[in-house]
Amino acid sequence: MGVTGSGTSGTRFEVPNSSLADTVLERLTATYGATADPQRAVSMRAYMKDVAPFLGLTTPDRRVLSRTVLLATAAPEEADCTAVALRCWALPEREYHYFAVDYLRRHVRQLSSGFLPVTRHLVGTVSWWDTVDALAAHVVGGLVAADPKLKSDMDAWIEDDDLWVARTALLHQLRYKETTDTERLFAYCVRQSGHPDFFVRKAIGWCLREYAKTDPEAVRAFVAREQGRLAPLSVREALKNIGP
Structure with a gap:
């Protein structure tokens, strides 16, 4: 079948x-x-x-x-x-x-x-x-x-033309907390920071906001460093619970 x-x-x-x-x-x-x-x-x-x-x-x-x-x-x-x-x-x-x-x-x-x-x-x-x-x-x-070897698949997914596949790559670490691969998290956010679609920009803010519950200073520093590239929606969502 x-x-x-x-x-x-x-x-x-x-x-x-x-x-x-x-x-x-x-x-x-x-x-x-x-x-x-x-x-x-x-x-x-x-x-x-x-x-x-x-x-x-x-x-x-x-x-x-x-x-x-x-x-x-x-x-x-x-x-x-x-x-x-x-x-x-x-x-x-x-x-x-x-x-x-x-x-x-x-x-x-x-x-x-x-x-x-x-x-x-x-x-x-x-x-x-x-x-x-x-x-x-x-x-x-x-x-x-x-299976951490699948991280390489996520590296491919974040580049995908399908916005839902890219959104999945952004959100797959949403529940990882202290085990979050922050280098990948931040790199993925930068990679899609200029995406025109609401659902990708929203996902960037969401995954950052969620990680801010674990390491707020790291998220603040990242947003401050990349604010010129991140969409205003992504910035607002990222800092919603921790402030600038």
């Missing part, structure tokens, strides 16, 4: 055979579909700028339903995670994509460095902040932390 991404990578993935994924997807589509709210779906789609259709499930309801779907299912292996994620992403409604992100977050320790191309496909397909940011901080970040 093949899945071709509509994102910028153009990579084709074969969905692994997985009886676990068969069970999860059968339960998932039945459970989510039975509780869809078409009226709420209209407003949810509008809020997310028509990135995808919605079923109309609120986040609290969706999480309760997801627990029901996964009740008594086995712990997945990497192939199962790949199958669940790709099959969910092939469905049109956004809540299935959210389920996949949550599933990968829950089982990120089961994933090897070889899973990174799958995350690249997910980031670059039906892209918007609601899935990209969670994949960046909780899945890509976890993969890179577990």
Whole structure:
């Protein structure tokens, strides 16, 4: 079974055979579909700028339903995670994509460095902040932390023409705190400081603001040094909690 991404990578993935994924997807589509709210779906789609259709499930309801779907299912292996994620992403409604992100977050320790191309496909397909940011901080970040050799992939991602891939590179260290590679963090911010898109400029400020919780003086010094290159939005976000 093949899945071709509509994102910028153009990579084709074969969905692994997985009886676990068969069970999860059968339960998932039945459970989510039975509780869809078409009226709420209209407003949810509008809020997310028509990135995808919605079923109309609120986040609290969706999480309760997801627990029901996964009740008594086995712990997945990497192939199962790949199958669940790709099959969910092939469905049109956004809540299935959210389920996949949550599933990968829950089982990120089961994933090897070889899973990174799958995350690249997910980031670059039906892209918007609601899935990209969670994949960046909780899945890509976890993969890179577990295998530092993937830092070289992040060095390539920060150069990518796809703004969501570049945003992922910026945000992948969001939860690293004291283990943050500050040289890379600051270099990535400088590399994309002139980016014209709001979501990249915002990500620069966000990752700096988050690291400022760990080392505010380093962030102040960086912003002072690079203020001429950083966008005003990035500067405001970076210094929001610590001041100039």
